[in-house]
Amino acid sequence: MDKSMLLEMQPFSYFASKRDLRQSINERVRKLRNRLTPSTLCVLDVLRLRSMKVLGVAYLKIETIIALTKVSRASVERAIRKLEQEGIIKRIFTSRKTGLQGANIYYFLPLNDGVELTGLDKPKTPDKSKVEAPKLESNTGVFNTPKRSKETKKNNVNRTRLVKDSSVIPSYIPKDFAKLIQQGFSCGRVIKQFWSKMVMFKNITGWTRNENVLPIATDAWEYTKNEYKRDKKEWELDRFLKCFYGTMKRIEEKRVEEYAAMWK
Known part of the structure:
Protein backbone atom coordinates (compact mmCIF):
# COMPACT_ATOMS: atom_id res chain seq x y z
CA MET A 1 0.00 0.00 0.00
CA ASP A 2 1.53 3.33 -1.04
CA LYS A 3 2.06 6.30 1.26
CA SER A 4 -0.63 8.42 -0.43
CA MET A 5 -3.24 5.76 0.29
CA LEU A 6 -2.20 5.59 3.96
CA LEU A 7 -2.57 9.37 4.20
CA GLU A 8 -5.99 9.18 2.59
CA MET A 9 -7.10 6.57 5.12
CA GLN A 10 -5.78 8.44 8.17
CA PRO A 11 -8.80 10.81 8.62
CA PHE A 12 -11.05 7.78 9.10
CA SER A 13 -9.14 6.46 12.12
CA TYR A 14 -10.82 7.14 15.49
CA PHE A 15 -8.73 4.95 17.78
CA ALA A 16 -5.64 5.89 19.75
CA SER A 17 -4.33 2.34 20.21
CA LYS A 18 -4.86 -1.25 19.11
CA ARG A 19 -6.23 -1.96 22.58
CA ASP A 20 -8.94 0.70 22.12
CA LEU A 21 -9.87 -0.77 18.75
CA ARG A 22 -10.08 -4.33 20.12
CA GLN A 23 -12.15 -3.24 23.12
CA SER A 24 -14.59 -1.35 20.89
CA ILE A 25 -15.03 -4.30 18.53
CA ASN A 26 -15.32 -6.83 21.36
CA GLU A 27 -17.99 -4.74 23.09
CA ARG A 28 -20.00 -4.51 19.87
CA VAL A 29 -19.73 -8.25 19.23
CA ARG A 30 -20.75 -9.01 22.81
CA LYS A 31 -23.93 -6.95 22.45
CA LEU A 32 -24.80 -8.16 18.95
CA ARG A 33 -23.53 -11.76 18.99
CA ASN A 34 -27.02 -13.20 18.55
CA ARG A 35 -27.55 -11.03 15.47
CA LEU A 36 -24.23 -11.76 13.73
CA THR A 37 -23.83 -14.92 11.67
CA PRO A 38 -20.54 -16.89 11.55
CA SER A 39 -19.78 -15.53 8.06
CA THR A 40 -20.37 -11.97 9.28
CA LEU A 41 -17.97 -12.55 12.17
CA CYS A 42 -15.39 -13.90 9.69
CA VAL A 43 -15.67 -10.77 7.57
CA LEU A 44 -15.43 -8.62 10.70
CA ASP A 45 -12.25 -10.41 11.75
CA VAL A 46 -10.65 -9.92 8.33
CA LEU A 47 -11.43 -6.19 8.42
CA ARG A 48 -10.01 -6.00 11.94
CA LEU A 49 -6.76 -7.77 10.99
CA ARG A 50 -6.34 -5.55 7.93
CA SER A 51 -6.94 -2.33 9.88
CA MET A 52 -3.71 -2.26 11.89
CA LYS A 53 -1.49 -0.07 9.71
CA VAL A 54 -4.00 2.73 10.04
CA LEU A 55 -5.89 1.85 13.22
CA GLY A 56 -9.48 0.96 12.50
CA VAL A 57 -9.24 1.48 8.72
CA ALA A 58 -8.92 -1.20 6.04
CA TYR A 59 -8.51 -0.85 2.27
CA LEU A 60 -9.67 -4.05 0.59
CA LYS A 61 -11.22 -5.46 -2.54
CA ILE A 62 -14.28 -7.66 -2.20
CA GLU A 63 -12.32 -10.42 -3.92
CA THR A 64 -9.63 -10.22 -1.23
CA ILE A 65 -12.21 -10.54 1.55
CA ILE A 66 -13.76 -13.53 -0.24
CA ALA A 67 -10.37 -15.23 -0.52
CA LEU A 68 -9.50 -14.60 3.14
CA THR A 69 -12.87 -15.63 4.58
CA LYS A 70 -13.49 -18.50 2.13
CA VAL A 71 -17.20 -17.66 1.93
CA SER A 72 -19.31 -16.69 -1.08
CA ARG A 73 -19.46 -13.22 -2.55
CA ALA A 74 -23.14 -12.94 -1.61
CA SER A 75 -22.30 -13.81 2.00
CA VAL A 76 -19.50 -11.23 2.10
CA GLU A 77 -21.73 -8.49 0.68
CA ARG A 78 -24.49 -9.44 3.11
CA ALA A 79 -22.04 -9.40 6.03
CA ILE A 80 -20.73 -5.95 5.11
CA ARG A 81 -24.27 -4.57 4.86
CA LYS A 82 -25.08 -6.09 8.24
CA LEU A 83 -21.99 -4.57 9.86
CA GLU A 84 -22.96 -1.19 8.41
CA GLN A 85 -26.56 -1.51 9.58
CA GLU A 86 -25.40 -2.32 13.11
CA GLY A 87 -23.16 0.74 13.16
CA ILE A 88 -19.92 -1.22 13.48
CA ILE A 89 -18.27 -0.07 10.25
CA LYS A 90 -18.71 2.40 7.43
CA ARG A 91 -17.81 1.71 3.82
CA ILE A 92 -16.47 4.27 1.35
CA PHE A 93 -16.85 3.22 -2.27
CA THR A 94 -14.06 4.04 -4.69
CA SER A 95 -13.70 3.68 -8.44
CA ARG A 96 -10.86 3.44 -10.88
CA LYS A 97 -10.13 5.73 -13.81
CA THR A 98 -12.02 3.30 -16.02
CA GLY A 99 -15.15 3.72 -13.91
CA LEU A 100 -15.01 0.21 -12.54
CA GLN A 101 -15.27 -0.30 -8.79
CA GLY A 102 -11.95 -0.35 -6.98
CA ALA A 103 -10.99 -1.45 -3.49
CA ASN A 104 -13.13 0.09 -0.77
CA ILE A 105 -12.23 1.83 2.45
CA TYR A 106 -13.79 0.24 5.54
CA TYR A 107 -13.47 2.01 8.85
CA PHE A 108 -14.62 1.05 12.33
CA LEU A 109 -16.84 3.43 14.23
CA PRO A 110 -16.32 4.16 17.90
CA LEU A 111 -18.80 2.78 20.42
CA ASN A 112 -22.33 4.21 20.35
CA ASP A 113 -22.17 4.35 16.53
CA GLY A 114 -19.84 7.29 16.75
CA VAL A 115 -22.71 9.39 18.06
CA GLU A 116 -21.41 12.21 20.13
CA LEU A 117 -23.63 14.58 22.04
CA THR A 118 -22.25 18.02 21.36
CA GLY A 119 -24.27 19.99 23.87
CA LEU A 120 -25.99 17.82 26.46
CA ASP A 121 -22.97 16.39 28.22
CA LYS A 122 -19.91 18.34 27.23
CA PRO A 123 -18.78 21.28 29.38
CA LYS A 124 -18.92 24.67 27.66
CA THR A 125 -15.20 25.15 28.23
CA PRO A 126 -13.22 22.28 26.74
CA ASP A 127 -10.54 20.62 28.83
CA LYS A 128 -7.31 21.97 27.38
CA SER A 129 -5.32 19.21 29.08
CA LYS A 130 -6.78 16.64 26.70
CA VAL A 131 -5.00 16.73 23.37
CA GLU A 132 -7.42 16.36 20.51
CA ALA A 133 -6.18 14.38 17.55
CA PRO A 134 -5.68 16.53 14.42
CA LYS A 135 -8.08 14.34 12.47
CA LEU A 136 -10.98 15.51 14.64
CA GLU A 137 -10.33 19.21 14.27
CA SER A 138 -12.09 19.38 10.92
CA ASN A 139 -14.99 17.12 11.91
CA THR A 140 -18.30 18.78 12.56
CA GLY A 141 -20.73 15.86 12.80
CA VAL A 142 -21.79 13.74 15.72
CA PHE A 143 -20.94 10.69 13.68
CA ASN A 144 -17.47 12.13 13.34
CA THR A 145 -17.82 11.75 9.58
CA PRO A 146 -14.52 12.87 8.06
CA LYS A 147 -14.46 15.61 5.47
CA ARG A 148 -13.15 14.72 2.06
CA SER A 149 -9.41 15.14 1.97
CA LYS A 150 -8.04 17.52 -0.63
CA GLU A 151 -6.52 15.93 -3.68
CA THR A 152 -2.76 16.05 -3.43
CA LYS A 153 -2.46 16.20 -7.19
CA LYS A 154 -4.92 17.77 -9.59
CA ASN A 155 -4.35 15.06 -12.14
CA ASN A 156 -4.74 12.21 -9.69
CA VAL A 157 -7.69 10.38 -11.24
CA ASN A 158 -6.69 6.84 -10.30
CA ARG A 159 -9.00 6.89 -7.29
CA THR A 160 -12.27 8.82 -7.09
CA ARG A 161 -14.00 8.86 -3.73
CA LEU A 162 -17.78 8.80 -4.12
CA VAL A 163 -18.69 10.24 -0.73
CA LYS A 164 -20.74 13.23 0.38
CA ASP A 165 -19.97 15.45 3.34
CA SER A 166 -22.73 14.34 5.70
CA SER A 167 -21.87 17.02 8.24
CA VAL A 168 -23.64 19.68 6.13
CA ILE A 169 -27.20 20.55 7.16
CA PRO A 170 -29.54 20.25 4.14
CA SER A 171 -30.91 23.63 3.04
CA TYR A 172 -34.54 22.45 3.14
CA ILE A 173 -34.45 21.97 6.91
CA PRO A 174 -35.70 25.14 8.69
Missing part, protein backbone atom coordinates in the same frame (compact mmCIF):
# COMPACT_ATOMS: atom_id res chain seq x y z
CA LYS A 175 -32.95 26.95 10.54
CA ASP A 176 -34.99 27.10 13.77
CA PHE A 177 -35.42 23.33 13.74
CA ALA A 178 -31.74 22.73 12.99
CA LYS A 179 -30.77 25.10 15.80
CA LEU A 180 -33.02 23.15 18.20
CA ILE A 181 -31.41 19.78 17.45
CA GLN A 182 -27.93 21.33 17.46
CA GLN A 183 -28.27 21.63 21.22
CA GLY A 184 -27.33 17.96 21.24
CA PHE A 185 -26.17 17.00 17.74
CA SER A 186 -24.26 19.05 15.21
CA CYS A 187 -24.03 16.63 12.30
CA GLY A 188 -26.25 17.38 9.33
CA ARG A 189 -26.88 13.69 8.81
CA VAL A 190 -28.37 13.32 12.29
CA ILE A 191 -30.39 16.55 12.04
CA LYS A 192 -31.79 15.20 8.77
CA GLN A 193 -32.93 12.05 10.60
CA PHE A 194 -34.73 14.14 13.22
CA TRP A 195 -36.35 16.17 10.44
CA SER A 196 -37.52 12.94 8.79
CA LYS A 197 -39.28 12.05 12.03
CA MET A 198 -40.90 15.48 11.97
CA VAL A 199 -42.13 14.99 8.39
CA MET A 200 -43.45 11.53 9.28
CA PHE A 201 -45.26 13.02 12.28
CA LYS A 202 -46.93 15.71 10.13
CA ASN A 203 -48.02 13.17 7.52
CA ILE A 204 -49.52 10.79 10.06
CA THR A 205 -51.28 13.43 12.16
CA GLY A 206 -52.62 15.44 9.23
CA TRP A 207 -50.74 18.69 9.68
CA THR A 208 -50.44 20.69 6.47
CA ARG A 209 -47.06 21.35 4.93
CA ASN A 210 -46.97 25.02 5.93
CA GLU A 211 -48.22 24.64 9.51
CA ASN A 212 -45.65 25.45 12.17
CA VAL A 213 -44.90 22.33 14.19
CA LEU A 214 -41.83 23.84 15.86
CA PRO A 215 -43.56 24.38 19.24
CA ILE A 216 -44.43 20.66 19.43
CA ALA A 217 -40.92 19.73 18.28
CA THR A 218 -39.45 22.01 20.94
CA ASP A 219 -41.53 20.42 23.70
CA ALA A 220 -40.68 16.93 22.42
CA TRP A 221 -36.97 17.76 22.27
CA GLU A 222 -36.97 19.15 25.82
CA TYR A 223 -38.69 16.02 27.09
CA THR A 224 -36.26 13.76 25.20
CA LYS A 225 -33.29 15.72 26.49
CA ASN A 226 -34.50 15.46 30.08
CA GLU A 227 -35.14 11.72 29.71
CA TYR A 228 -31.60 11.29 28.46
CA LYS A 229 -30.11 13.27 31.34
CA ARG A 230 -32.13 11.25 33.84
CA ASP A 231 -30.91 7.90 32.54
CA LYS A 232 -27.92 7.99 30.22
CA LYS A 233 -27.41 4.25 30.01
CA GLU A 234 -27.70 2.71 26.55
CA TRP A 235 -28.89 5.92 24.90
CA GLU A 236 -27.99 5.52 21.26
CA LEU A 237 -29.23 7.66 18.38
CA ASP A 238 -32.10 5.31 17.61
CA ARG A 239 -33.48 5.79 21.12
CA PHE A 240 -33.26 9.60 20.77
CA LEU A 241 -35.21 9.44 17.51
CA LYS A 242 -37.87 7.10 18.89
CA CYS A 243 -38.33 9.15 22.06
CA PHE A 244 -38.53 12.40 20.06
CA TYR A 245 -41.09 11.01 17.60
CA GLY A 246 -43.16 9.22 20.25
CA THR A 247 -43.30 12.34 22.41
CA MET A 248 -44.55 14.45 19.51
CA LYS A 249 -47.34 11.92 18.93
CA ARG A 250 -48.33 11.94 22.60
CA ILE A 251 -48.39 15.75 22.66
CA GLU A 252 -50.60 15.77 19.57
CA GLU A 253 -52.96 13.14 21.03
CA LYS A 254 -53.33 15.18 24.19
CA ARG A 255 -54.00 18.33 22.17
CA VAL A 256 -56.71 16.57 20.14
CA GLU A 257 -58.32 15.21 23.32
CA GLU A 258 -58.44 18.69 24.82
CA TYR A 259 -60.08 20.11 21.71
CA ALA A 260 -62.60 17.26 21.66
CA ALA A 261 -63.46 17.88 25.31
CA MET A 262 -64.28 21.50 24.54
CA TRP A 263 -67.10 20.43 22.23
CA LYS A 264 -68.73 17.92 24.51
